[in-house]
Amino acid sequence: MTADDPRSALAQRATKPGTLRRLSTFLYRRPRLVLLLLLGIPMLWMVAVYLGSLSTLVLQSFFWLDSFTGQVVRTLTLANYAQLFGPANRDIFVRTILMAAAVTLACAGLAYPLAYYMARYASNRVKGLLYLAVLLPLWSSYLVRVYAWRLILAKEGIVSWMFSALNLDGLLDAVLSLPVIGGPSLSVSFLGMWLVFVYVWLPYMVLPIEASLERVSGSVLEASADLGARPGDTFRHVTFPLALPGVVAGSIFTFSLTLGDFVVPYSLGNSSFFIGQAVLSFQGTAWNIPLAAAFTVVPMVVMGIYLLGARKMGAFEAL
Amino acid sequence: MTDHRPPTEPSASPAIRLRGVTRHFGEVRAVDGVDLDILDGEFFTMLGPSGSGKTTCLRLIAGFEVPDRGTIELFGQDVSRLPPYERPVNTVFQDYALFPHMRVAENVGYGLMIRKVPRAERERRAQEMLDLVRLPGLGQRKPSELSGGQRQRVALARALILRPRVLLLDEPLGALDLKLRQEMQIELKALQQRLGITFVYVTHDQEEALTMSDRIAIFNGGRIEQIGTPSELYEAPATPFVAGFVGVSNVLGPVWARRIAGTAQPITVRPEKIQMLPADSPPPGPDQCFVDGRVRDVIYLGMYTRFLVELDEQTDLTVVQQNLQTTSMDVRAARGRPVRLVWDRIHNRMLASVDGRDGEAQ
Numbered sequence: 149m150t151a152d153d154p155r156s157a158l159a160q161r162a163t164k165p166g167t168l169r170r171l172s173t174f175l176y177r178r179p180r181l182v183l184l185l186l187l188g189i190p191m192l193w194m195v196a197v198y199l200g201s202l203s204t205l206v207l208q209s210f211f212w213l214d215s216f217t218g219q220v221v222r223t224l225t226l227a228n229y230a231q232l233f234g235p236a237n238r239d240i241f242v243r244t245i246l247m248a249a250a251v252t253l254a255c256a257g258l259a260y261p262l263a264y265y266m267a268r269y270a271s272n273r274v275k276g277l278l279y280l281a282v283l284l285p286l287w288s289s290y291l292v293r294v295y296a297w298r299l300i301l302a303k304e305g306i307v308s309w310m311f312s313a314l315n316l317d318g319l320l321d322a323v324l325s326l327p328v329i330g331g332p333s334l335s336v337s338f339l340g341m342w343l344v345f346v347y348v349w350l351p352y353m354v355l356p357i358e359a360s361l362e363r364v365s366g367s368v369l370e371a372s373a374d375l376g377a378r379p380g381d382t383f384r385h386v387t388f389p390l391a392l393p394g395v396v397a398g399s400i401f402t403f404s405l406t407l408g409d410f411v412v413p414y415s416l417g418n419s420s421f422f423i424g425q426a427v428l429s430f431q432g433t434a435w436n437i438p439l440a441a442a443f444t445v446v447p448m449v450v451m452g453i454y455l456l457g458a459r460k461m462g463a464f465e466a467l
Numbered sequence: 468m469t470d471h472r473p474p475t476e477p478s479a480s481p482a483i484r485l486r487g488v489t490r491h492f493g494e495v496r497a498v499d500g501v502d503l504d505i506l507d508g509e510f511f512t513m514l515g516p517s518g519s520g521k522t523t524c525l526r527l528i529a530g531f532e533v534p535d536r537g538t539i540e541l542f543g544q545d546v547s548r549l550p551p552y553e554r555p556v557n558t559v560f561q562d563y564a565l566f567p568h569m570r571v572a573e574n575v576g577y578g579l580m581i582r583k584v585p586r587a588e589r590e591r592r593a594q595e596m597l598d599l600v601r602l603p604g605l606g607q608r609k610p611s612e613l614s615g616g617q618r619q620r621v622a623l624a625r626a627l628i629l630r631p632r633v634l635l636l637d638e639p640l641g642a643l644d645l646k647l648r649q650e651m652q653i654e655l656k657a658l659q660q661r662l663g664i665t666f667v668y669v670t671h672d673q674e675e676a677l678t679m680s681d682r683i684a685i686f687n688g689g690r691i692e693q694i695g696t697p698s699e700l701y702e703a704p705a706t707p708f709v710a711g712f713v714g715v716s717n718v719l720g721p722v723w724a725r726r727i728a729g730t731a732q733p734i735t736v737r738p739e740k741i742q743m744l745p746a747d748s749p750p751p752g753p754d755q756c757f758v759d760g761r762v763r764d765v766i767y768l769g770m771y772t773r774f775l776v777e778l779d780e781q782t783d784l785t786v787v788q789q790n791l792q793t794t795s796m797d798v799r800a801a802r803g804r805p806v807r808l809v810w811d812r813i814h815n816r817m818l819a820s821v822d823g824r825d826g827e828a829q
Contacts, residue, residue: 371564
């Protein structure tokens with residue numbers, strides 16, 4: 149039999165499979181083993197590094213700092229949590245949560261029309277370009293973008309200049325003199341912070357909404373019109389409810405990212421702290437790690453509740 | 468639900484009238500100058516192969532497309548430019564298009580909800596409709612929990628609840644298996660007769676069309692080739708395409724037609740009208756015509772057998788015989804046998820002159 153006789157080659161393969169082939173057959177028959185091998189290292193990381201450090205954090209929040217010795221005392225206490233409910237700290241939480249809510253609403257409002265256009269009207273080529281446009285900012289440094297916005301919004305920045313070029317100085321001043329959200333300039337105000345937050349988190353809202361809308365089949369919208377619904381009715385009863393899981397999924401990102409952020413409040417804020425700044429100041433300056441840990445636990449709990457609600461609304465299927 | 472007496476004859480004024488309707492998609496003329504009258508209370512089918520323009524025509528009537536030329540009238544009113552939510556027609560879609568986030572009862576009651584009908588009455592009528600389509604207990608299910616046949620009936624209930632004067636159906640039975648499809652065909656027909664409203668039905672399945680319709684329009688390449696009752700289309704096809712599309716056709720070109728029937732025009736004769744006799748049979752009388760050939764192929768179909776008889780190299784005739792006495796063994800033995808085909812002259816149908824869009828090349 150010659151080497152290129154197909155029958156002999158086949159016979160050869162049948163009687164003497166190579167080790168690689170035997171390994172692949174072995175694995176093919178054992179899907180659970182494959183799963184273990186694939187997930188093994190990520191799970192190890194997840195359990196040891198992530199969950200481990202998270203539980204250490206939570207544990208720390210029950211310890212307390214002895215202000216005389218400057219040492220952390222490892223006995224369990226609820227003193228830190230009691231401190232959280234003091235008036236100064238309560239303000240921090242309320243401020244941060246309100247900002248997160250405001251950012252989420254604004255992102256949803258801006259992202260929805262864009263996502264709607266991308267899903268229902270854009271040709272494939274335009275859609276690809278829009279995807280690129282939405283994701284492109286994420287390729288650059290987050291810090292750089294925040295600082296860029298600080299410059300744009302500053303008193304000497306381009307926004308100011310545009311307003312005075314259009315003779316609308318008065319309008320800008322009126323806006324900046326609004327209580328709570330105003331400030332000396334856009335770059336040192338809650339308004340400015342809100343603008344920057346909306347800018348940096350927008351991609352995370354656009355993508356889930358676009359995915360949800362794409363799943364709405366055209367014939368369902370035609371059926372709604374056929375049954376007598378004007379475009380407004382169709383939006384209210386069909387399109388929006390079907391897109392809502394996507395909106396909620398996107399809001400998980402915008403809400404949690406705003407809750408925990410440090411850079412934006414630090415760059416565009418003043419002495420009214422947000423959670424991120426509070427944690428840094430307790431941990432970094434005062435070395436009060438237990439209190440900082442307690443502070444961190446609060447957004448975790450808030451997000452935990454938020455996620456439960458989001459799951460009920462079907463957001464996890466939209467991700 | 469009041470029982471509408473089915474009309475013995477459709478009333479005189481047309482429910483739907485299309486005049487010169489044309490619709491292009493870029494270069495393609497999906498609908499090319501269509502004229503159509505659909506009478507009130509009839510079951511009208513638009514039949515044709517894929518891409519023949521029948522679905523586009525339906526969408527034009529529904530209002531999802533606007534004609535580039537021509538007019539569409541519903542009960543005498545020009546609706547060519549009206550959006551779908553202002554037309555007194557409702558549609559059953561091919562993929563059912565049920566709202567996935569609503570329960571079955573909410574789906575069915577959607578049209579009433581839009582019209583601000585109070586909840587109690589809405590729920591009552593939705594229940595009525597579900598009983599009508601024989602899905603009584605399923606109001607609280609979601610569409611994803613239903614089978615294809617059930618979804619189809621929900622789509623039907625949803626469209627009928629608004630008591631439209633015209634119901635449009637876009638190949639609604641396409642996704643169902645054969646038995647279910649045949650069952651639904653009978654149900655739909657019975658429903659239409661009971662309700663007395665006009666049904667406009669689109670399909671590519673000629674058997675389905677023949678089963679259900681009062682009249683059928685045959686579409687080909689964006690135009691209508693013939694409109695008639697099922698028996699008219701089957702027994703008196705006007706063009707080779709219609710002869711080939713509705714039922715199996717035998718089209719004999721000018722040469723053979725002259726030789727067999729003495730006419731210059733192409734003729735068609737239905738396969739079940741041809742008798743297959745042994746080659747040495749005596750020639751038949753003046754009322755009949757005959758031709759000799761050889762059995763090229765035999766296809767056994769259980770209830771009947773289809774024979775392909777070769778007359779010459781390019782010409783075949785198809786003969787269909789019921790397997791009254793014969794078995795599959797006998798039938799297969801017929802292959803290669805010389806035979807004489809005999810049929811009555813009255814079954815010859817003249818066809819309009821052959822143009823470039825035939826179903827058969829002669």
